[in-house]
Amino acid sequence: MAVELSETGTVTPAPAAAAVVSRRFTTVGTRVAAVIAQRAGLLLLVLALVFVAVDLLPGSAVKSALGRDATAEQIAAREHALGLDRALPIRFATWIKGLLTGDLGTTVRGTPITDILAAKFPNTLLLGGLALVVTTAAAIAGGAVWAMRPRGVAARVLSPATTMVIAVPEFVIATVLVFAFSLGTGWFPAVTITDAAGAPADASMLVLPVLALAIPQSGWNIRVTRAALAEASLAPHVHAAELDGLARRHILLRHILPLALPTIATSLATSVGMLLGGALVVETIFNYPGIGSVLAGSVADRDAVLVASVVALTGAAITLVLLAADLLRAWSVKGRP
Template sequence: MIPFARLLVRRIALLIALLATVFVVVDLLPGNTARAVLGRDATPDRIVAKERELGLDRPLPERFWDWIAGVLTGDFGHTARGRSINELLADKFPPTLLLGGLALTLAVVASLLLGIWWAARQQVAPSATVIRQGAVRLLQPATTIAAAIPEFVVATLLILVFALAAGWLPAVTITDRSGFPASPDMLVLPVLALAIPQIGWNTRVVRAAMVDAAQAPHVESAVLDGISTRTVLLRHVLPFALPTIVASFATTVGMVLGGSLVVETIFNYPGLGAVLAGSVADRDVSVVASVVALSGAVIMCVLAVADGIRAWSLRGRG
């Protein structure tokens, strides 16, 4: 319990340091928050009055302290345009969570299936079919390419092929009254754009972890005892590979959340991506920091779950 508590405190400290860095970076950006809110025609007197109203005339450390104190009580404050940040996040975070959750689920399921299948056929038998041999050999370059291509490039290619050329799926997202996409097919391309790079990376991780775990002596004994390949993989190999796999999936959560902000902008998806883009344009540091804080809190929760799964999988080992 003590090591876990120390790890939690360390992660919280890192998150606070990251939020402080966000405050500094946004404050150093060219432009003026008050002018961005009031428009180019605002007089100097109005700009000064707006800066005083927003507290921009105070030192940056004091503004950060006031904001972080409010966050600890559940109050993220207000945007430079006067809207409650709590309401803004409550309105825009669920669509982002839906998009990221679907992409993460697809990435986990696909990479597990592909990685385990790849590891089981590490050595392709000469008697294997041509199709099976080709599929195994194709995974090496395919996963490398998928993992190397950024989400925005994948999104652009998907739009070109499936939206513009084939016309099968919409290239932009239209929302209904609930604030979510009006039809399920509008989620397909954004989800794929987020999931494909993570499938490529995690498939390689799963395969490597399974191959390493298969070298354990108890696995060889299970094979010599005549236990079926499926049973050996699921009961004797996968549990030993689980800590590495879970750690990779936990890292994927942060990658998906970060990538979703870019993908949402490309597909005009109604999530935190548009909020973040608008807040950066307004130099609204409170909104930017709030998005980072919320994303960081989600990632910390996932890491805590991953730590629990890892501890469970390592129980009883010396």
């Protein structure tokens, strides 16, 4: 049996391996719960601010929904049916209670919010997912080439190019893409046409929106990947592999990339929020049938419940991705020697 020397000089049995593993899992579980609670609290604060901001907008949501010919009695009846005649804190608390049970309520026009999100959010996830795949591929490929040949032609091109695309907003890139590849060459359509199911009718309609979202995030992530690979290449075992005469590509894939992967994953996870945020502008430009058009319409209608529902859904998706990146980083750090 393993033993250890206590402070009093007596010999006592060492803790069992199972107990040590149990304590480690408990510690990780506590950290995960703390991160989830922190981000849930932040999301709750954002939702409260959304309710307040939409409520402060001029005009009447119900009057906008019913039209100009609506009488005062009709407006008052609809506001009472929707609960809009109650105090803002009460409305917010009621909506939060429904959110926890999966009941998001209805819009000011009487449409169930769950039906709207179920129809539109998958399209946004498709657009954002494809943009994330393109961003990931560009980040790893560009960062690896830059790190392997820091003074090569590719590095001299990537250095200014990534800085430029980071500084240019999505709507500018989307406009340039439309002029170059739609109006100029006619290769891809500039407007998204939907099929009977409400999805893009053709895959070619996804190309320009995906590129408009992916290009700015690719510039940032290429620079992060290059820095992470350069830092990982300084590890002692990487130097030993170089002395052994292993091929540079083998060293990159087997020894450098695994060390840099947590940093790269964290950067890509952060980009998820930027991709979903940029989708609002990009979807509007390309008339894409996603959650961005829903959010734009709900703000115009002063529909606080619908705006908050969109924010809650996208916030939950971003939180899950960031949590997965945090767990990957924690696991990687704990597993290092």
